Amino acid sequence: MRMKKAAILFMSMVLAGMASAAVATNNGGFDINAAGWNATGGGGAWAPAHVPTGGNTGGYLTLQSADNTWSVWYQVVNESLAVWGISPGTEIVIRADMIDLGSLNNNAVGGLKVESWNAALLGEGASQFTVTNTWTPYSFNYTIHPEAQSIKLVFTNVNYNNKGPAIFGFDNAQICFPNDITPALFPIPTVGNTGVATASDILSWTNPAPLKNPNDIIRCDVWFRESATSLDDPNLVPDQPGATKIVINEPVNSVDLSSKGITLLQDHYYYWKVDVIDPNDGGGSIVIDGFTWSFKTGDAPPVADAGLDQYVWLNMDDGTPADGKVTFTLTGDYTDDQKSPVRTTWALDELLTQTDPATEVVIANPDQKETKVTIDNTGWFFFNFTATDTAGSSVDTVNVGVYVDACAAAVADPADIPAAYPNGYGDLNGDCKIDMNDFVIMAATWLDCLSAKLGCTP
Numbered sequence: 001m002r003m004k005k006a007a008i009l010f011m012s013m014v015l016a017g018m019a020s021a022a023v024a025t026n027n028g029g030f031d032i033n034a035a036g037w038n039a040t041g042g043g044g045a046w047a048p049a050h051v052p053t054g055g056n057t058g059g060y061l062t063l064q065s066a067d068n069t070w071s072v073w074y075q076v077v078n079e080s081l082a083v084w085g086i087s088p089g090t091e092i093v094i095r096a097d098m099i100d101l102g103s104l105n106n107n108a109v110g111g112l113k114v115e116s117w118n119a120a121l122l123g124e125g126a127s128q129f130t131v132t133n134t135w136t137p138y139s140f141n142y143t144i145h146p147e148a149q150s151i152k153l154v155f156t157n158v159n160y161n162n163k164g165p166a167i168f169g170f171d172n173a174q175i176c177f178p179n180d181i182t183p184a185l186f187p188i189p190t191v192g193n194t195g196v197a198t199a200s201d202i203l204s205w206t207n208p209a210p211l212k213n214p215n216d217i218i219r220c221d222v223w224f225r226e227s228a229t230s231l232d233d234p235n236l237v238p239d240q241p242g243a244t245k246i247v248i249n250e251p252v253n254s255v256d257l258s259s260k261g262i263t264l265l266q267d268h269y270y271y272w273k274v275d276v277i278d279p280n281d282g283g284g285s286i287v288i289d290g291f292t293w294s295f296k297t298g299d300a301p302p303v304a305d306a307g308l309d310q311y312v313w314l315n316m317d318d319g320t321p322a323d324g325k326v327t328f329t330l331t332g333d334y335t336d337d338q339k340s341p342v343r344t345t346w347a348l349d350e351l352l353t354q355t356d357p358a359t360e361v362v363i364a365n366p367d368q369k370e371t372k373v374t375i376d377n378t379g380w381f382f383f384n385f386t387a388t389d390t391a392g393s394s395v396d397t398v399n400v401g402v403y404v405d406a407c408a409a410a411v412a413d414p415a416d417i418p419a420a421y422p423n424g425y426g427d428l429n430g431d432c433k434i435d436m437n438d439f440v441i442m443a444a445t446w447l448d449c450l451s452a453k454l455g456c457t458p
Contacts, residue, residue, distance in 0.1 A: 051169070055097070055135065060171035062101065065108075065159045073113070073156040076173045080150050082191040084175075085184070085205070087291045088116075089146040093176035094153060095139035100131040101167040108166030111156035112138065116145030123148075128158060131168060141178060151175075181286075182208035184220070184274035187293045195300025195391045197337055198264040203272060204254035211278050211286065219277040221287075222247035222255055224262070227269045235292045236273045249277060269296050301392035302336035304344075306385035309399045311413040313406050314378065325376045326402055332369045332385035340390035344369050347384050349397065355379025378402050407432035 052059040063074055076096075081088060098110045113126035127140035144151060153173055159166035177183070186206040189196045203222070210216035223236045225243045236243050246260045257264065264270070276288040312328045336342050346366045359377035375381065381400045386393055403409040410416045410432050426434040428441040449456035 055169060055171035060097075060169045061155065062167060062169050063155060063157045064102075065157060065166040073154050074170070076153045076155060076170075078117075078150060078152045079175075080190075081144070081148060082193075083186065085187045085191055085291055085293055086144070088144050088148045090291075091141060091143045091178055092151075093139050093141055093174075093178055094125075094127075095137060095172075095174040095176050096155065096170055097135050097137050097172045098129065098131045099135045099169040100133050101169055103164045106159070106164050106166065108157060108159045108168075110138070110168040110170070111158060112140065113154040113156055114142045115152040115154065116148035116150075117152060118145075118147050118149045126156070128156075135169075135171070137172075139176070180211060181288055183288050183290045184208070184276050187272075187274075189295040191293045192295070194296040194298055195337070196264070196270075196295045196297050197300065198266055198297050201257040201262070201264060202254055203257065205274050207253050207274075207276060208278075208288070211280055212283075213279075216279045217251050219249050219251050219279075220247055220253075221245055221249060221275040221277065223273050223275070224257075224260075225271045226262075226265070227271070228265075230269050230296075231271065234271050234294055236271055243271075264297050267296070267298050269294065299339040299389065299391035300337045301394055302334040302342050302387040302389055304385050304387040304394045304396040305333045305335075306383065306396040306398035307331050307333075309401075311401045311403065311409040311416070313403045313409040316406070325374055327372055327374045328400070330363075330371050330373055330383055330385070330398065330400075332387075332396070332398075334387035334394075336387070336389065342387055342389045343367070344388075345386045346371055346373075347386070349382040349384050352382040352397075353380065355381065355402075373400075375402050378404055 051062060054060060061074060086092070092114075094112050094114045096112055100108070100110065102108055109128040110131040111126060111128040113124060115124040116122040122145040125140070125142035127138075129138045131138070153175065155168075155170045155173070157166045157168045184205045184207055188202075188204045189200065207218045207220065210218060222245065223243055224246045225236060225240070227242065246257075246262070247255050271292055271294045273290040273292045275290050278286045278288060280286045307330065310328060312326050314324055314326050316326045316328070330346055332344060332346065334342060334344065344367065346363050346368075348361050348363070356377055356379065359375065359379065361381065362374045363371055363383075364373070365371040373383070379402055381402060383398050383400065384395050385398065386395045401409065401412055403412060407430070426438050426442075428438040431437070
């Protein structure tokens with residue numbers, strides 16, 4: 001199962017009267033059904049919806065509370081600091097465009113919230129705004145908790161009295177940096193990666209947009225340091241023992257370590273940072289100090305692959321008796337650096353699976369990459385394939401739909417009948433065959449009028 005994720009891009013925006021470079025976490029592609037996102041009510045009903053047009057780009061999200069609901073909220077994004085390359089303790093700016101779509105003077109407010117997480121909630125910041133009936137940017141500053149591993153950005157609306165539902169539109173959610181300064185972000189390898197292969201000699205990152213003139217050229221200095229042990233203070237600064245500037249004032253977003261005479265050693269720690277040099281449109285260049293990033297060479301966890309989704313049916317013609325069950329095969333695989341043995345397991349995800357609780361699911365060989373599975377009822381079944389070695393593990397999920405018969409499975413499979421016959425075409429009786437039985441139906445209803453509303457006589 002592949003999860004949808006908010007697109008990430010760079011742009012410069014104006015935030016409630018102050019300029020600030022922005023990392024857009026969602027610019028109109030809101031999906032209220034996307035896994036990992038949520039919308040819920042603080043005191044009752046909620047009504048999230050995606051409006052496909054209007055707002056900024058690609059539509060916008062709305063949140064509507066019930067009359068007696070004090071608050072509703074929607075999680076926009078949950079992002080790893082290691083992927084973004086942002087250090088815990090950094091001050092950021094939370095921003096989004098909002099519009100009040102409800103009745104005037106209903107004492108409702110729109111809000112933004114950000115949370116710091118490390119397995120559990122560590123802290124949060126929130127701000128509420130008296131939103132107007134035109135699209136306007138709103139923002140507030142927040143310092144990420146020093147022990148955070150990820151941050152969540154949340155939209156809220158609040159109805160303080162019962163003067164009608166609170167309805168707000170939200171768009172263009174962004175995580176920004178104060179004073180119009182955005183450093184280099186999104187390092188590869190990601191921060192703290194402990195399974196980088198010694199042959200991985202390319203470092204890459206994403207540069208910010210120029211501060212003033214979009215045609216300006218961003219240049220970079222890259223600092224690098226190697227250590228046989230983990231450093232207590234990993235932050236790279238000029239003249240630090242062991243730190244070397246391997247790129248000097250170059251217009252690049254990657255560096256080949258081998259071209260700099262650097263060979264990665266097994267089980268060593270490496271630290272690097274990218275200082276961005278912005279020409280500032282002729283007003284004197286500005287150096288934007290980068291975050292210090294780190295990685296370690298060693299055994300990398302395997303990457304699991306559970307295979308493609310399946311659409312099967314009870315009494316499937318596989319040579320077994322017609323016993324109201326179905327038996328099918330799950331085939332998983334993984335990629336790995338083969339530095340330590342890999343174990344695999346199959347397991348039913350009971351939280352996601354949609355079927356009668358009394359349904360029996362039997363996985364014949366859960367510790368094998370390929371296994372038979374037998375199910376005695378219809379529904380959607382989610383199977384997790386986990387690959388584990390000394391370095392860690394990864395999980396991939398395959399979805400299996402079990403239907404009452406082959407026709408129902410074929411209609412549900414997007415690669416099958418819906419792809420070839422999106423409107424059913426001549427299968428008038430819905431048996432997945434176009435034959436004389438369908439022709440009889442067509443002949444019996446030839447020239448019939450479906451409704452008097454069409455100006456014809458039934």
